[in-house]
Each structure stands twice: as structure tokens, then as C-alpha cells.
Amino acid sequence: MNMRKKYISTCIAILAVLSGFTSWAQDSTGNNTASMTDTLRSNGKIYVVIAVLVTILFGLLLYIVQLDRKITNLEKNIKK
Amino acid sequence: MPILYETIRNLYFHVGMWFGMMIFFIISVVYAVRYLRTNNQLFDIYSVQYAKSGIVFGLLGLVTGSIWARYTWGAFWSNDPKQLGAAIALLIYFAYFVLRNSMTNNDKKGRVSAVYNIFAFAMLFPTIWVIPRLVDSLHPGGMGNPASFSEKDIDSRMRMVFWLGAVPGWTLLGVWITSLFIRLQILEEKNFEHA
Numbered sequence: 591m592n593m594r595k596k597y598i599s600t601c602i603a604i605l606a607v608l609s610g611f612t613s614w615a616q617d618s619t620g621n622n623t624a625s626m627t628d629t630l631r632s633n634g635k636i637y638v639v640i641a642v643l644v645t646i647l648f649g650l651l652l653y654i655v656q657l658d659r660k661i662t663n664l665e666k667n668i669k670k
Numbered sequence: 671m672p673i674l675y676e677t678i679r680n681l682y683f684h685v686g687m688w689f690g691m692m693i694f695f696i697i698s699v700v701y702a703v704r705y706l707r708t709n710n711q712l713f714d715i716y717s718v719q720y721a722k723s724g725i726v727f728g729l730l731g732l733v734t735g736s737i738w739a740r741y742t743w744g745a746f747w748s749n750d751p752k753q754l755g756a757a758i759a760l761l762i763y764f765a766y767f768v769l770r771n772s773m774t775n776n777d778k779k780g781r782v783s784a785v786y787n788i789f790a791f792a793m794l795f796p797t798i799w800v801i802p803r804l805v806d807s808l809h810p811g812g813m814g815n816p817a818s819f820s821e822k823d824i825d826s827r828m829r830m831v832f833w834l835g836a837v838p839g840w841t842l843l844g845v846w847i848t849s850l851f852i853r854l855q856i857l858e859e860k861n862f863e864h865a
Contacts, residue, residue: 634676638741642680642734646687649730650847653723657850664858 680738681828682836687731688756690840692798694724694848695763695791702787705780714780715855717787721766723848727840728760743808752802752809759797762790 701717704710735753736746747753770783802809 635741636676636679638677638738639679639683641737642683645734645737646683646730649726649733650843653726653847657847657854660851660854660858664854664861667861 699791702784
């Protein structure tokens with residue numbers, strides 16, 4: 591039962607991500623004028639800066655999560 | 671530059687990543703040389719962890735560069751010489767870890783990877799410092815132009831924030847994270863010796 595729940599929720603998550611991508615793809619390839627007026631190109635392109643910042647934040651967070659995992663491993667080894 | 675608009679602020683982040691990467695690779699090669707001279711295990715740990723941080727910053731530089739390029743140059747990847755050079759340099763450093771992890775003998779591992787580290791560092795010169803400056807590029811500073819941040823590109827206030835704020839800031843953040851990895855690695859070695 592638990593496995594099945596997990597499976598279903600994973601499928602829903604994948605579907606949600608995919609539908610997001612398709613709408614984004616339609617926006618950027620629909621036609622030329624539409625692609626130049628999407629969110630990331632609006633307002634002096636400030637959202638590009640935000641996208642870059644979010645990327646760096648997530649990248650560094652992933653790096654620190656790796657550190658967390660290594661520490662957990664060491665803790666387990668010390669307990670043994 | 672009219673196509674950049676407010677994205678010029680990315681200078682603090684995208685270029686800051688690359689400066690962080692260069693500084694970490696320089697620290698890494700210095701410790702590789704010190705390891706070869708003294709055979710001190712500690713220097714090997716320093717060298718490896720700084721190379722790792724350099725790769726993380728380099729990858730972030732590449733990804734942020736792609737995002738920036740998508741909305742200013744029109745494509746995520748346009749085979750710009752600087753993009754290619756940076757990608758090759760990063761691949762060479764990936765090979766450093768492949769080589770390192772392929773060996774089980776600890777002493778041999780340290781020595782071979784330290785020598786390879788020096789080679790990888792030497793390859794940085796043509797791939798990111800020489801070739802992109804010689805050929806025509808979408809990046810500033812191509813075709814033998816003087817420094818990328820000349821008076822025409824950015825004003826002096828931005829330059830001051832970049833050199834006094836962004837570069838030391840990102841580098842110190844990276845050094846701190848790397849020092850955490852180094853401390854953990856030292857503890858692991860000690861734990862391994864006791865076990």
C-alpha cells in the first residue's frame with residue numbers, strides 16, 4: 591500500500607513538471623513576438639538575474655547537502 | 671550594451687563564480703606541489719577539496735552563463751570560444767577525480783593525482799586564459815582586446831562593487847565551505863586510522 595502511494599505521488603509529480611515544461615515550450619516557440627514578451631524578458635530582464643541567483647543558491651545548497659550526507663556517514667561509522 | 675539591460679547585474683554572480691573557480695584551482699595546485707615536496711597527507715586533502723570546490727563553482731558559472739546567454743545572445747549554448755574552453759577545462763578536472771578514484775593505493779593515489787593536478791592547471795592557461803582572448807568571441811575581451819572590464823563596458827562604481835564585494839565575497843564563501851569539507855575529511859582519516 592505504501593509503495594503504491596509513493597508510486598502514484600511520484601507519477602503526479604512527474605506529470606506536473608512535464609506539463610510545466612510544455613506550457614513553457616509553447617510560450618517560447620509559439621511565435622516570435624510572443625517569445626520576446628515572456629516573463630524572463632520583461633522589465634529590463636531583471637528576472638534573468640533572479641534565475642541566475644536561484645541557480646547559484648541551489649547549486650551551493652546541493653554542495654552543502656553532500657557535506658551533510660558525508661557527516662551522517664561519519665557519525666554512523668563512529669557509532670560502530 | 672543595449673541587449674543586456676538590467677542583466678549586467680549578473681556580472682557580480684556569473685563572473686564572480688569564475689573568479690572563485692580560478693582562485694580555488696590555484697590554491698589546489700599550490701597544495702598539490704606542496705604535497706609532492708613534503709609527502710604530507712594533509713596537503714593532499716587540501717588539494718583535492720579545493721579542486722572539488724573549483725569544479726562546483728565552474729559548473730555554476732557555466733549554468734548561470736547559459737541562462738544569461740539564453741536571454742541576451744538568444745541560445746543556451748552558442749559554441750562561443752570561451753564556453754568551449756571553459757567546458758574543456760572542467761572536463762579535464764573531471765578526469766582528475768576519475769583518475770584519483772580509480773586507484774586504491776593511498777600513497778600512489780596522492781602522488782599521481784597531484785601530478786595530474788599540475789597538468790590540469792597548466793591546461794587552464796590555453797583553454798580559459800589564452801585562446802578565448804585571441805579569437806573573436808561573444809564575450810567581452812575577445813580579439814586581443816584589453817581587459818574585459820574597460821571603461822566602456824561598466825562604470826567605476828560597478829567595478830568597485832565587483833572587485834571589493836563580489837569576488838572576495840564569493841571566494842570567501844567557497845573557502846569556508848571547502849574548509850568544512852577539509853575538516854570532515856581529516857576527521858574521517860583519523861577515524862579510519864583508529865578503526
